Amino acid sequence: MRSLRAEDPEALGGHRLLARLGAGGMGVVYLARTEAGALVALKMIRAEHAADPAFRARFRREVRLATGLTGRWVVPVTAADAEAREPWLASTFVPGPSLAEAVDGHGPLPAHTVTTLGRLLARALAEVHAAGLVHRDIKPGNILLALDGPRLIDFGIAQDGGATALTATDAVIGTPGFLSPEQARTGGGEVGPASDVFSLGCVLAYAATGRRPFGTGDAAAVLYRTVHEEPDLAGLDRLLPPPVCAAVTDCLAKDPGHRPTAAGLRQRLEAASDAPADPTGRGDWLPPGVLRMVAERSARALDPPPRPAATTPPERSGTDTAHPPSRRRLLAVVGSAAAVLATSGTAAAVLLTREDSTAGSPPRTLPTHTIGLQLDLTGPQKTLGTAQERGARLAVTAHNARADATFKLVLKTFDYGGETARAQETARRITANPAVLAAIGPTTATAARAAAPLYTDASMPLVLVSLAPETVGLPDSDLPTVCSTVVSETSQKMPVLDYLSRVRPARRTAVIEDRAAGDTSWKLASDLSELPPDEGTTTVHSVAADENDFRPAVDAALAARAQAVVYTGTSPSRAALCARALTAAGFTGPCMGFEPVMRPAFLKEAGDAAEGWLFEAPYTDPASADTKAAKAFTDAHRKRYGEPPGRWAAEAYDAVGLLARTVEALGAGAGIEPGEVAERIFRTTHDGAAKRIRFVDGATHFLEMVNMNFLYQVTDGAFRFLGRHDQVPASKS
Template sequence: MRALRAEDPETLGGHRLLARLGAGGMGVVYLARTESGALLALKVIRAEYAADPAFRARFRREARLATGLTGRWVVPVTAADPEAREPWLATAFVPGPSLAEAVDGHGPLSGHGVAVLGARLARALAEVHAAGLVHRDVKPGNILLALDGPRLIDFGIAQGTHSTALTAPDAVVGTPGFLSPEQARADADEVGPPGDVFSLGCVLAYAATGTRPFGTGGPAAVLYRTVHEEPDLAGLDRLPPPMRTAVRECLAKEPGRRPTAAALRQVLEAVAAGPGHGASGDGDWLPPAVLRVVAERSARALDPPPRSAPSAAPEFSGGDDSAAARPSRRRVFALAGSTAAVLAASGAGAAVLLARRNAAAGGSEGGAPPTRTIGFQADLTGPGKASGRAQERGARLAVAALNSRADARFRLVLKVEDDGGRAAGARESARRLTADRTVVAVVGPTATAAARAAAPVYEKASLALLLVSVDADTAWPSNKPRVVCPTTLLGRERQLPVLDYLTRVSRTRRTAVVEDRAAGDTAWDLARDLRATPPNWDIGGTVTVHPAAVDGNGPRGAADAALAARAQAVVYAGTSPDRAAACARALTAAGFDGPRLGFEPAMRPAFLTAAGEAAEGWLFEAPYTEPEAARTGAAEAFTAVHRARYGADPGRWAAEAYDAVGLVARTLDALGAGSGIERGQVSERVFRVVHDGVAKTLRFRSERTLESENAGFLYQVAGGSFRFLGRHDQVRAEDG
């Protein structure tokens, strides 16, 4: 709650304004009081948004629908003026936090709390559905917590079960992570009460575990997981069996398999009223910390702050106020006076984190800081030695960056093993590294066969194995060892950069996929995933798949079929540079100049040679960056240091290896500087830290895989070579 500003009105619609409850780009929410003394939350929309007829219609509908709802667990609209220059509506004031605030700030609710929450929200939805409405945006931010139970708010996108939406045809409405698969697919005819039940299931899983059942990240990735993957329900075991079953049934992919809100209410009310619990709530369902928040907000509402005096100082909307006082990453680099200082100051390495924590902790406890050894296993003399050497250089630079800090809490040592890229050599290298009890984690191996052979040795020793250039999906199609930590995009998620480009940059509605049968399951999986979630599916995007037979004319025939389907973009789903080139030549011969995309295995010099001029303009996704071409301060600093030390630009995967060592250092720092760190602690903790690296941010899901959103990159053929465009989510049309 903040004081009113000088420019805020004193009254609105006969309500006296007392304070600001929140503000954003769309408007302001005030605490207000009626003439009778009742407190209200009064939402005012800025005039520029209200000028949009569709937006005003939606606002008008929200006021009308919510005014007619009278259920106890729904916050109704008590007054509104949708026709005002700045339209507003008022609802009863609920002093409690949202469910999102409570869980994110104070942790999951108890089992009883989840039962009360679910029973009362199910009752609210049953009443909404009985009125012929569907809420369509049930999420933690739209649920307020009061002493006696939750309150469901915001009917801005609610609609009748047979009414016409105010959005574009096939548009997705709702909040990714809490909407149903039918909403994610924009199947408007299927969106009904079962969609709200699915959303409630997501809310209950979140309230019980503190995590979102379909993960985090950008909307495209979350929606993809909602449609195609099973929810992450780890942590529900602490709930009574009837509740676990109910939540799982709510999250059924098919709407017809979900319970009704009324049936769900009966199950959850029985649990909430079980032995040792009353059915009334009265605060016993909320954690003490949340009860304190409710009490504090209730007290502050009775004593709002005085109105602020006019001020000439600008006010920043949103964000971290401390950001203005922090130097930018680029300025940190500009201030660095040496090679070591540049890397040590870079937010891309672990050193900056260590320096901040050391300043608070006062460094190590007497004497020299302890030494931690990181193993590095790679092919340094075999067929993959170029990649192995590049990764070794990146790893050594990361170690040097940390050790350049005089106040570091520990020193790093890199112990290098050359496995020659062979399985037998990999097992021997793994045995030597595990035998050294000072080794706390290993980066590598750099070849798939070597990773498969070494992993069981590291698994037995509980030694974290951070893969840089090996695709964990290829190495272990199932049953990936628990100690394996993939730091790059998994093979099954390689279509995400392509999907993002076609959706966000080219806005393609008709996409054709050339499924190269010569690539087997890899091509089939890519084609299936793109067809299941077409680019721009929210505005009617479609995908057609055209198989390319294994014979030599297969790619050309499939390309011709794609053009016959009036494709606006063509994706080659395969692994052969030569067959991708055949597809490119066929498209060019037919005069096709729309977006043409492929995947990294085909991004080889052989493609450029075989395709010739037809290669120009092709885009390829890749799981690695090119730091010398990336437009970030961290990448520029890394490149400068690499050139200074090795006299050359970083090789492929060097930046990713640098980040992998930085992730280990960050994990060690999180575990403390003491001497008692165990290997098992590192292999568990590494998945729970977040590291802002040179190439990308390393953040992991609960299933121990890298968060895939924004983890891929795009390259484009220009002038007969592959030109790095950048991280896929940062590429714009003008970049190509």
């Protein structure tokens, strides 16, 4: 919850505005009070987006559908004006976390909570379906947890019987991981009430286990599993009573006709519950940790932050269009009251915090924008975390020393020690700090997986410096404020294809598929089989996960007259076994692998057999790069820290530069909101010390994958940087 800005109206549609709950590219959500004194969440859409006929039609439909619902477990719309220049919608303010935030922050919910959640949401869906509607986006982020029970929100993509779809016929409508097989097949088109029941089954399984029943990762892979594979319900029978477990399992039937109706599900869950038909209103159905979140947010709503001294006329008369955001992103803060409630989380743990007061700062009269660094500085990845912190601090120094700087940057560093629980608490602390505009980190995939949903719920941009979205297992569609500056894992094969087609052409390539690496190795092997280097042929030779003898696979590869060998595993030790087997067999052609193998263990265990191996990596070595920006960064790093930059230091330097450029594009003023940065960052291009950062225009928010990978080669027992893969000439081989 943040103070109103000077340009915010004092009132809108008869509502007195009290505070900003959040802001994004599409608009602002305010905490407001009606003339009768009731608190509401008032969502206002910016005029430039409302000018889009399709967008206004969707908003108009959301108002119509949500206004017609009066069930207790649906958040009611209290007032709206869909025809205003800046249309708005007010709904009852619910001072509770989303289900996603509760589970991510406190773990799986107890059985009695899941049972109560299920039967009350089933009742809500039964009422929605009785009104002739299908919600189509039942997910944890669209469910708020209040003292007296859950609330279902966001009817922005709901469908009634006579409506015409407002999206392309091939677009997937809903959230992968929680949508039904029929939604995945039809792109969200012709689906019925049974689709909502399937989604509710996914939600209840997630609430009980803390896991998505169809996994995480690439959206296409999640959709495939939803349609073709059985859900992961491991342990559900131990966490829920048998009747409740059976009801949830039946909701997940692939055939819509085999699922219970919402009314039938409610009856089954009520029969299995010893609790009253409705919660008591005291919050007895919620675990203590969630109750504390509700209490804290209720207190903040009763004592909103004061308004700035300068005010504007009581009714809004215009919108700043100097930097209009794109239409393609609707942040969670606009579509869901859950998203705007997350900013009031607090940290219980005592965490290391340091503020950078770098010398050479611009005059104090300039606006100050704070970036939070969430890094592992004392745990298993402290070397990586320290490298990223150093890179970020050098970027702040460089920015603040600029004669033309229009604002000052400040870093606040938060050490989570490599612990997942502390990562969540750190994220709550960062998002609760009104001075923080954006965050960089975390260092590890498990920490990012735990913390990222909290940033999205707070509409705060989170820049991942060293983690690709697939590595973390985060679906982009569900986390619109997470920005990874690492290319997608699908680009890993490009340096291999380029090198074995252009630098040292190989018509016959052998892949050593190390099944110890699971899907990662299989996917790379499949990609290289479907698209062989130099338009030649690829043979695949597998090594079982429990097998340490690579000689049979190597012998088979050489029997196929391989001219090049690619190891697709991720283990440095197992790659060393492969290298030694190839050397023993007398193979002298190019041998290639991927970044996870680039560790000292490979060099040590492979010995002389490692010499000449080439590796793809998504990061640069600025000390070896020949660009002006890389050299300047390296010189600054040596001067300040007495040594060359470590892995991912340059990428952290560039992440700060990207955020600074985004703030500049938004006008650099003191009133910029995190949600505005989260929207704008995907339309910002930054030429950094490591690479050019530019995102694909569309809904995926992936970094452009054109020539964004680098090659390293083992030379004299060390990993030597060759450069960007497309710039490596044959003479360097």
